[in-house]
Amino acid sequence: MRQRIATRAVHAGRTRDPHTGDVVPAIHLSTTFERDDDGRLIGDYIYSRDGNPNRQALERCIAELEGGVDAACFASGSAAANAVLQCLRPGDRVLYGTDLYYGTRSMMNQITARAGVHCAEVDLADPAALDAALRDDVRLIWCESPGNPLLRIVDLAAVASRARRAGVAVLVDNTFATPICQRPLGLGADLVLHATTKFLGGHSDVVGGAVVAADADQPLWQAVRVTQRLAGGVLAPFDSWLTLRGIATLAIRMRAHQENARDLAHWLVERPEVERVHYPGLASHPGHAVAARQMSGFGGVLSFQVRGGETATRRFMAGLRLMHRATSLGGVHSLIEHRMLVEPPESTVPRNLVRLSVGIEHVDDLREDLLAGFARLGA
Ligand SMILES: *Cc1c(COP(=O)(O)O)cnc(C)c1O
Numbered sequence: 001m002r003q004r005i006a007t008r009a010v011h012a013g014r015t016r017d018p019h020t021g022d023v024v025p026a027i028h029l030s031t032t033f034e035r036d037d038d039g040r041l042i043g044d045y046i047y048s049r050d051g052n053p054n055r056q057a058l059e060r061c062i063a064e065l066e067g068g069v070d071a072a073c074f075a076s077g078s079a080a081a082n083a084v085l086q087c088l089r090p091g092d093r094v095l096y097g098t099d100l101y102y103g104t105r106s107m108m109n110q111i112t113a114r115a116g117v118h119c120a121e122v123d124l125a126d127p128a129a130l131d132a133a134l135r136d137d138v139r140l141i142w143c144e145s146p147g148n149p150l151l152r153i154v155d156l157a158a159v160a161s162r163a164r165r166a167g168v169a170v171l172v173d174n175t176f177a178t179p180i181c182q183r184p185l186g187l188g189a190d191l192v193l194h195a196t197t198k199f200l201g202g203h204s205d206v207v208g209g210a211v212v213a214a215d216a217d218q219p220l221w222q223a224v225r226v227t228q229r230l231a232g233g234v235l236a237p238f239d240s241w242l243t244l245r246g247i248a249t250l251a252i253r254m255r256a257h258q259e260n261a262r263d264l265a266h267w268l269v270e271r272p273e274v275e276r277v278h279y280p281g282l283a284s285h286p287g288h289a290v291a292a293r294q295m296s297g298f299g300g301v302l303s304f305q306v307r308g309g310e311t312a313t314r315r316f317m318a319g320l321r322l323m324h325r326a327t328s329l330g331g332v333h334s335l336i337e338h339r340m341l342v343e344p345p346e347s348t349v350p351r352n353l354v355r356l357s358v359g360i361e362h363v364d365d366l367r368e369d370l371l372a373g374f375a376r377l378g379a
Pocket of ligand 1: 076078079101104144173176194195197207209
């Protein structure tokens with residue numbers, strides 16, 4: 001029976017306990033698992049870093065939602081990213097897109113580079129630029145679409161087919177879209193990365209990350225699994241449990257997030273206080289056609305530029321009363337952020353850029369809050 005993704009989000013990875021009849025999985029805090037008189041393991045587990053029932057349930061669920069064969073969960077999205085990058089060898093090269101999560105970029109520059117792995121930016125939306133950058137030492141292309149914080153779109157199938165011809169692996173950070181809106185493995189990617197901290201967890205109460213594999217025999221994936229077990233940056237049982245609980249409502253939350261995001265994006269475009277809106281669901285967005293083709297929804301994050309520059313943006317932010325002025329994204333509550341406050345000094349992100357992770361509140365209340373911010377601009 002092939003069930004729809006909204007159903008799988010509720011059921012995937014959850015097994016029925018024949019002893020208790022639990023409808024909700026128990027939390028397995030035990031660090032170790034016993035053997036019988038003959039030295040055989042009683043269950044499927046040896047030691048909790050190596051494998052834990054809660055983490056495994058979450059891994060199976062995320063793998064299934066992404067259409068992958070397996071997944072490995074880590075203590076954060078960054079730990080998941082680091083596990084992938086650690087599998088590369090000195091002299092290897094990673095290509096990444098222009099709109100990359102700044103934490104991943106900083107990791108590549110400050111940590112991955114120490115291991116002699118070169119990481120270089122390339123405009124993945126430009127096929128000629130990608131072809132020119134695909135030298136012999138390239139092992140991995142790191143994509144993010146929609147990107148952060150400008151919501152740039154990359155044609156994932158086009159990148160994957162070029163990479164395949166060159167024998168290079170493709171990873172897609174699918175944190176912004178979630179498998180509800182986009183399934184990169186079906187577009188030809190080899191690995192998917194998630195900061196489960198964001199939409200998958202969905203309530204801003206648990207940090208975590210995951211790597212999902214398209215193919216169990218892929219060498220990079222096998223190295224990631226070994227790194228997870230031996231380096232041990234694993235997700236804790238309770239955090240795995242919380243994340244799995246969050247995923248149960250992923251489909252319905254994403255529907256609410258993106259309905260609100262779409263309404264606000266169209267409304268913001270008309271506001272005189274707004275210079276520019278970045279949302280792939282807008283026909284005016286340069287990546288709209290590609291996004292419409294490769295996504296089944298445009299997601300719940302948008303960004304916009306406030307007319308009047310950095311000072312006006314500060315005043316606007318000071319007028320907000322409902323939305324949380326905080327970094328991160330993907331929670332049920334709206335999170336809004338003046339990006340320049342968290343971007344590194346060398347960032348080229350516009351100084352009047354505001355990123356809004358649209359929550360599931362009533363959209364009229366969100367609009368009224370934005371109006372309260374805009375009201376500060378006349379003063
Ligand atoms: C937050 C985020 C990460 C990093 O995840 P952490 O859990 O904060 O380490 C990676 N990629 C994207 C796109 C993110 O938004």
